[in-house]
Amino acid sequence: xxxxxxxxxxxxxxxxxxxxxxxxxxxxxxxxxxxxxxxxxxxxxxxxxxxxxxxxxxxxxxxxxxxxxxxxxxxxxxxxxxxxxxxxxxxxxxxxxxxxxxxxxxxxxxxxxxxxxxxxxxxxxxxxxxxxxxxxx
Amino acid sequence: xxxxxxxxxxxxxxxxxxxxxxxxxxxxxxxxxxxxxxxxxxxxxxxxxxxxxxxxxxxxxxxxxxxxxxxxxxxxxxxxxxxxxxxxxxxxxxxxxxxxxxxxxxxxxxxxxxxxxxxxxxxxxxxxxxxxxxxxxxxxxxxxxxxxxxxxxxxxxxxxxxxxxxxxxxxxxxxxxxxxxxxxxxxxxxxxxxxxxxxxxxxxxxxxxxxxxxxxxxxxxxxxxxxxxxxxxxxxxxxxxxxxxxxxxxxxxxxxxxxxxxxxxxxxxxxxxxxxxxxxxxxxxxxxxxxxxxxxxxxxxxxxxxxxxxxxxxxxxxxxxxxxxxxxxxxxxxxxxxxxxxxxxxxxxxxxx
Numbered sequence: 001x002x003x004x005x006x007x008x009x010x011x012x013x014x015x016x017x018x019x020x021x022x023x024x025x026x027x028x029x030x031x032x033x034x035x036x037x038x039x040x041x042x043x044x045x046x047x048x049x050x051x052x053x054x055x056x057x058x059x060x061x062x063x064x065x066x067x068x069x070x071x072x073x074x075x076x077x078x079x080x081x082x083x084x085x086x087x088x089x090x091x092x093x094x095x096x097x098x099x100x101x102x103x104x105x106x107x108x109x110x111x112x113x114x115x116x117x118x119x120x121x122x123x124x125x126x127x128x129x130x131x132x133x134x135x136x137x
Numbered sequence: 138x139x140x141x142x143x144x145x146x147x148x149x150x151x152x153x154x155x156x157x158x159x160x161x162x163x164x165x166x167x168x169x170x171x172x173x174x175x176x177x178x179x180x181x182x183x184x185x186x187x188x189x190x191x192x193x194x195x196x197x198x199x200x201x202x203x204x205x206x207x208x209x210x211x212x213x214x215x216x217x218x219x220x221x222x223x224x225x226x227x228x229x230x231x232x233x234x235x236x237x238x239x240x241x242x243x244x245x246x247x248x249x250x251x252x253x254x255x256x257x258x259x260x261x262x263x264x265x266x267x268x269x270x271x272x273x274x275x276x277x278x279x280x281x282x283x284x285x286x287x288x289x290x291x292x293x294x295x296x297x298x299x300x301x302x303x304x305x306x307x308x309x310x311x312x313x314x315x316x317x318x319x320x321x322x323x324x325x326x327x328x329x330x331x332x333x334x335x336x337x338x339x340x341x342x343x344x345x346x347x348x349x350x351x352x353x354x355x356x357x358x359x360x361x362x363x364x365x366x367x368x369x370x371x372x373x374x375x376x377x378x379x380x381x382x383x384x385x386x387x388x389x390x391x392x393x394x395x396x397x398x399x400x401x402x403x404x405x406x407x408x409x410x411x412x413x414x415x416x417x418x419x420x421x422x423x424x425x426x427x428x429x430x431x432x433x434x435x436x437x438x439x440x441x442x443x444x445x446x447x448x449x450x451x452x453x454x455x456x457x458x459x460x461x462x463x464x465x466x467x468x469x470x471x472x473x474x475x476x477x478x479x480x481x482x483x484x485x486x487x488x489x490x
Contacts, residue, residue, distance in 0.1 A: 045391070056395075059395045059398045060398050061359075061398035061399035062399075063359065063362060063363055063399055064300075064358060064359030064360075064362060064363050064399045065300070065359075065399075066399075067398065068398075077395075078392075081391070081392040082391075082392030082393060082394075082395075083391055083392055084394065084395065093394060094390060094391050094394040095401075095402065095403055096387040096388075096390060096391050096403050097391050
């Protein structure tokens with residue numbers, strides 16, 4: 001496993017997403033209300049790009065006609081067939097869907113560590129005074 | 138123990154119901170010339186409507202308890218028969234006339250069949266033209282434990298899962314009555330999704346479309362979630378179409394879950410928990426091994442209920458089961474499954490279900 005620098009936190013605001021390539025595979029990284037999460041950019045259903053999907057909330061119901069809309073901004077809906085996944089875990093919400101989107105750990109590192117440590121930052125110019133979003137994959 | 142879950146007594150004509158109609162409606166029927174309510178769902182002369190050896194020289198078949206007891210129960214070794222009257226009271230448009238005829242039909246089946254042979258049970262026939270009146274009829278008839286089910290025609294004016302029908306499901310659940318949908322239509326809509334076809338063969342085949350759509354509606358509208366105790370019975374529906382329908386619903390539910398967030402079980406689980414199908418007709422492959430595969434796809438031995446569909450002509454001879462259904466499953470279909478589906482029936486036989 002290696003650590004891959006995605007972007008400086010200052011350039012990756014809440015509600016946005018970034019796609020990076022790790023060993024030839026696209027990985028989509030989301031900033032959900034200041035927390036960062038990464039999923040393989042490939043829906044486990046048919047391979048649609050989750051990065052191209054709509055971010056929504058989770059609609060649940062205790063009984064027909066009652067709607068409870070929660071966790072806004074935390075669910076990604078595949079643009080191809082509408083399968084929903086929890087951005088934080090890759091978990092789906094429909095019992096007939098057994099697949100989950102593959103998630104990767106994400107953390108934030110100070111630039112000083114990245115300059116010194118075993119990070120790949122080929123496409124991201126790193127400055128020691130900034131914090132960076134890092135995917136482990 | 139063998140319980141036939143789909144037997145059809147025939148009403149000779151509206152005059153036979155007159156003793157059970159209020160005088161006002163009796164005279165109205167005479168004056169307006171309402172002499173019959175037999176619908177095109179089962180035309181009298183169609184070979185499918187009556188098996189040849191049960192067709193009398195004149196008039197309708199299956200009009201008396203003695204005849205039905207002999208031909209439908211004795212001949213097939215059945216101990217109990219559930220009577221589902223298919224007289225076209227559901228096609229009437231007047232709330233009051235439809236309700237009067239539905240009540241008369243229920244009282245007729247009680248007087249002419251239930252009171253004459255203790256082996257019979259019956260379904261409560263209701264018109265859906267007025268849901269409040271349908272509920273009142275369920276309440277009225279449910280006082281008699283020999284009524285074990287509510288009977289609707291599959292072709293309703295709206296998809297049956299819609300909330301306008303929920304008071305009916307609630308009343309049924311309160312009285313532990315399954316709600317049955319039987320092949321046929323109120324004739325509020327064309328019988329096919331493409332409009333009006335040319336031939337009766339098309340009408341009859343299209344019943345399967347109707348059942349498939351009703352099952353889809355019950356699933357999407359959340360009827361099984363709102364009424365987890367409810368059992369829905371599909372009568373004369375065929376059942377070999379079930380696995381591909383469940384695959385299709387499940388597939389699109391995966392992507393459209395957010396439309397129906399109350400759906401908490403897969404359509405296949407819901408069918409296993411809450412939906413039952415009469416055995417006859419079996420529209421299956423002739424090869425028994427292939428029919429076994431269909432049963433494997435359904436994945437439950439609890440969903441089929443024994444039925445002859447008497448006097449409709451669905452099979453020849455005295456063997457009701459198609460080849461491919463093994464002995465143990467036959468026993469379940471004949472007794473355990475009906476007893477589990479009809480708690481009022483099971484209680485009347487001393488069971489605890």
